[in-house]
Amino acid sequence: MILQQTINGLTLGSIYALIALGYTLVYGILLLINFAHSEIFMMGAYFGVFALQFFAALHVFQGAPALQILGAIFLAMLGTAVLGVVVEFVAYRPLRHAPRLAPLISAIGVSIFLQNLMMTIVSPEAEPFPDVVPVNIYTVGSGATISSLQIFIIVTSVLLMAVLNLFIQRTKLGKAMRATSQDRETAELMGINVNRVISVTFFIGAALGGAAGVLNGMYYGSVKYNMGFIPGIKAFTAAVLGGIGDVRGAMVGGYMLGILESVGAGYLSSAYKDVFAFVILILVLIFRPQGLLGRKAADKM
Amino acid sequence: MRRIKIATLIFVVCAISFVFIGGCAKKKAGVTVIKIGLIVPLTGDIAAMGQGMKNGATLAVEQANEREDVRAKGLSFEVVPVDDRADPKEAVNGANMLISDSKVMGVVGHLNSQCSIPASQVYARKDLVMISPASTNPKLTQQGLRNVFRVCTTDNVQGSFGAEYVYNRRKFMRVAVMHDKTTYGQGLAEEFRKRFEEIGGAVLSFDGINFGDRDFKAVLTRIKSRNPQAIYYGGMYSEAGLITKQAKELGFNVPLIGGDGIFSPEYMKIGGKATEGDIATMIGAPPEELDTAKKFIEDYRRRFPNVAFQPYDAYTFDAAGIIIDAVMNAGTSRKGIVDYVHKIKYQGVIGETQFDEKGDTLNKTITVYTVRGGKFVTAD
Amino acid sequence: MGWAVPIAAIVAAVLLPIIFQVFEQYHLVHVMCLIGIYVMLALGLNIIIGYAGILNLGYAAFYGIGAYTAALLAINAHISFWILLPICGLFAAAAGMIVGVPTLRLRGDYIAIVTLGFVEIVRLGLNNLDVITNGPKGLPRVGETIPQPQLSMGAFVLRMDGDLHYYYFILLLVLGTIFVVSRLHNSRAGRSWVAIREDELAAETMGVNTTVMKIQAFAVGTFIAGLAGCVYTHWIGFITPELFTFWESVLIVCMVVLGGMGSVPGVILGTVLIAGIPEVLRDVLQRVAENLTAGTAATWREYFDNIILARMLLFGAIMIIMVIFRPQGILLARRPDIRRNIG
16 A cells, blocks of 8 residues: 555655746745746646647647647646746736735735636636546556556656756756846846846746646646645645755655655545645754755845 | 825715615616525536526526516516625625615525525524525524525435445445535535444445545545445535546546535536446436426526536526515515415425425435436436 | 824724615625724734734634634633633634744744644644534534623623624724734834844844744734634634635735735725725626616626626736735835834
């Protein structure tokens, strides 16, 4: 059973990690908790559904399920990435020099707006996710099962994270992002276009959230306008667990949270599974406030 | 200067509110408008059922307004849809809004017991009749409120019926029970467990999940390791669909059995192929067996051509019909209407409805349905 | 002239409910009660966020603790409302200290996250400790009641019953809270809080014991939440854990920040807007729909009904627009006048 719970946890953790990256990237650069991120995730899931419906209506990629799914993920990532940049432009950029809580309010406004938008124009009901890929179930070890969907989710998210890591470590833009997150003013003095870096950050973070949305929709077979909230706070917890602002921390935090949650719900109580997540979060913050991988940040001196 | 502006603003707001109070006194010449409140979740997790109920009530009112005797009395009925979002706080807010409107002569609602129970006390303050088409928790009518009725049977009838069916007909001895911890879901699950153990079955586990969760694999993995022959779930279709789907993905191929909460076409939409063979108990006789019900389904299809039929539409249609009947016979006194409903014998689309002294219906038929080919069909 | 606005606001606050009651608009009286409760909550949170600058995202947890304390003690121990009121405040404040003492030495953002976790733990705890709290089915259980508070002076007995009575009681509590909050703001503690908000390091070097002062702000703020919870329980007579969610906390934060952090009139204005707009939109849109569509085709009516359902969409858009145009809040906080208190 522990093997099965680990498999469940890894799948869940992949999705948390992808969402957590969005929080952590934005926090690293703007010191802003992007509360609208959970709605970006939700929109990603809807974009995925729309893309698949679109393919079906136009008869493209029919008979090639792999292409359909990859196409849907790509389009959803593109859609949420653009949405993320738009949200930053409309709701955060005008407030760059406002008191720190003001962007929080506009983020919550964006959240309410997007949720109700999908509820009104699509449906308040769960929308089935078109099942284009046949799900195969493989037995591993003694009685544990893993589905082709779970393998796909884990592999896709690991690939996306690897690409992100390469981007941040190896490219010029990635270097600019790291520089901005260390010290925005100095980065600006060094000739980095900080506004562009911020836009790119939102673009990447939202794209990853969008991918997570499609994977989540595929995994549960349906999407809904309020599906973002719970994974959103969980992923946020994961980001803090690993050390907010730290990209690798978000990945580690996501997987840890996913596995802890599955094991806790499996062995102790399904009703208290979210309590475990938050108790661990609070304990980590009290005893290791910088998170598991975070560096100890020196307060301003 | 700014202060003056703010002061003006406050007065303008006050002035506008007066205009609105005045505006609502507007009357249509020669016709007395009677409003029937319909207060169900129109948005949120279980909006599909609520929207269907709104259609049921709308149809009842529209048909009544065509009737000669209604016109002769100079009455015109109207549905006031209010959204309670399945949230007790919103339900109480909405209930207060309805009792404030002196043209509201009756309330059809609420869907969820956790909304019906607190709201029923609000209606009781103004003697406004409340007929719930769907709240099945026994406690609703045990509060001693004279104005509260329901046209559906209660969870203890349904839960024990389900237990007997599972044990005697399906011959399942070992069952895992899950519920969503709501007044409705937990109540149903507890009634099921009580009866199932009484007649000799074994309940292997009893788990609560949190309403709104989407991942149940962890708890299902644990349940699977104990090898039950079926899962009984007390709750709504939105979670049940995900549970049955995720169970089958874990290679856990047992049927899910639920109550009226999962009896909705949305269940198959969410659960997909995994729902095949799942079982739902539903209050009332199958509509194909009643002539009145057949007519209702035809009328409904004509009026709402592209809408899938939801489980409580017929109950809502009858609940609204009872209020219309009461207004026609007892006039427009809220107290008189309550008295009349206590004595009513109403021939509706779900059969004959009569209430006992608590306000529960005497009609206690329950039908078992199973999913076959993506549809609920009557099981044998 | 400086008094015109507060006087107009107080006159409106006193007279409007009577007018609503006379015109049988009970729903609006109910909404005004609700706004009153939220004003108390927002004023309490304002001490924590607006004065001391601590971002608390779990304020609803303390409100919930007050509400559940009231319900449990009223049902099981039959304690009268007047004794319960301070007890609930103390319970909530004690919970505030338990959360605050280990965490308030952390950096600001971490406190936000700890309180976020706390509100979820409290909600899930209330939801799952069925034996005590009756879980999601809420309190009181069927057959139990929460006795309505009454005032008796000799033969004269005043029972609190119905929204109008509660409204005036809530109004008194709100005025009391305003008084206490503004006195605190001008006190030594208030100045220390503002100093911490403006620059924690500088405040510490100037001899302010920042951790103790922050815990104090937390305790006072959560005490007020406990009072509000106690009143809410007695007024509505039915509570469930779903009332005290993270989302509820976020709404209260919005009330504080939207109107203008640290300014009492601003906080009140923000609360009236956020708690009132969705309800007013529901009411107004409903009436507009009825008046415009009287006699027209039923499809039009359905169209309007759908707009009413989308009222939260408008609300979200209004929030974004307001905060973009007035990021400091609608009403600015005035800096405390230092000269008045010197010499």
